Amino acid sequence: MKKQQASINNRSKERKVVRLRMDAGFFFERAIRSLDRHHYEKALKYFRLAVEKEPGNPVNQCNLAGILSEMGHYEESNEVLQTVLQDVDPDLYECYFYMANNAANMEEFEQAEEYLIRYLEEEPDGEFAREAEEMLQMLGWELGRKPRRPGFSPRHGWLKKHEEARVLMEQGQFLQAIQLLKELTEEHPDFMAAMNNLALAYYYTGDISSAHDMIQKVLDKEPDNIHAWCNLAVLYQHQGELAARDRLVKRLKQWIPLHVEHLYKLGTTMGVLGEHETAYQCFCRLLRLEPNPEPSLYHYVAVAASNTGRLNQAKKYWRLAQEADPQSEVPVFYLNQLEQWAHRFGKARPTISYHYQLPFEEQLLQLTSNNKLLPQQIKENPLMRSSFFWALHHGDRETKLQVLQVFQWIFDDEVEKTLREFICKEEEEDELKRTALFVLERMGAPKPYKARLGGQEVTFRAETTKVVPAWLKTWQRVLECCLQSMQGRYEDTHLNDAKVVWAEFLNSKHPDLPQVRKVEGWAAALxxxxxxxxxxxxxxxxVARKHDVAVSTVGRHVRELESVIKK
Incomplete structure (x- = not known):
């Protein structure tokens, strides 16, 4: 009887089982139900699942962007909306209106303005047109100028092009960025952000005159553009116009930025100009304004604190940067530096750069320890690549020489274009330009090469003798001196091994080659x-007597050569 009853119950249960349809609609309904109950985390989870089920459905994507915005994740919300426009529905122009709201909430008012202009140009009678006009009016008040108005023709692709140029600049590909930004500023002469970035790109490539002209164009259109004034102050310092720089610094110190973006610009500019106390005050204020500070902001505060002698504060903020970004080497490096500086009694501490990356010298040291990985490492680290291009244009002579020697390991169009421009610069030393010519040849860059040497234009054609810089000629003379001494006293096999050992030594040490003070010392050691x-x-x-050098000199060079042979 019990078995029969159990069987009846089981059949009854089987009849009550209903298969759930776990499709996008199911998760959408769950998300809406969660929203009604103010369970935002659950709603976000269900909207994400709905998007996963139907990634080509723009409604699901916009709902996801909406809940992200509601939760304060404005940047991620805009990333989703960008995906809709790029991959799902390029004609869903209302996304620009949503993106403008997100940008305004992040206090990126100029970017919000651009999104609104795009929306109104594409849909002048759209659902949100009136609200967009009101927002433009409000943004004009915030930015302290007349509100912008949409043009008559849509700006297809302008925003994507500007973002592409910005990424190129971050990767150190300044020449390509300049080309894009020039096109943008010619098509849209009121696009201030593009003009400011073009001025910076000119500055990074050493074209100071063009940078100055572009800054002046911005200030003619917008006399209160803080980005342009900051860029001009850096330009004055670079050109050694200290009186003009000091006047502008005094003016910038009196400026009280109301927006986070402007406060960042002022703080970093003051740091570059050596006004570290003002930079410290700016970054401390940013910390109070930012609810979730980026690791780079902690770094900026720490650098300013160190540069103003507040070492305990510097340690505190680098530790916070380390907690926020445990994968980064930067906070760890500077925390170690603080420990070393604490034991340097009576010695001045070096001024630290505000860039959130390792110092250039440290990057170079790490890279040259393994030449085989060098191109890949620079390709995977855009900041590192950018610092190499910066150092070539703005470093001292020794730094430029090191960068040129490293460039022969990186074979790409940007390096080639940069070197071709470098060899034409009047202000660069001829020896540095000869090194650049040598690197171009080693890269296999096609001739002719047009250079400026000895104050005159010189063209190196395919039949021209190879260019060899002085630093390489010196090392060649070491081998020639050694072979001359060995001639007639050694077998051909020994002479050949001298060439092999010397080539292996140079390849192993390059580009950080030891300085040759006396050719005979190295020849004797070899x-x-x-x-x-x-x-x-x-x-x-x-061998020391043969070459007329000290035995200690020979011994020192022998140890260096043998360290390579053992490896």
């Missing part, structure tokens, strides 16, 4: 190492 490899009876004292 002869001794080769003789020892073949079991020949010879001492360091003997």
């Amino acid at each position: 002869e001794y190492v080769v003789a020892k490899m073949h079991g020949l009876s010879i001492t360091q004292a003997i």
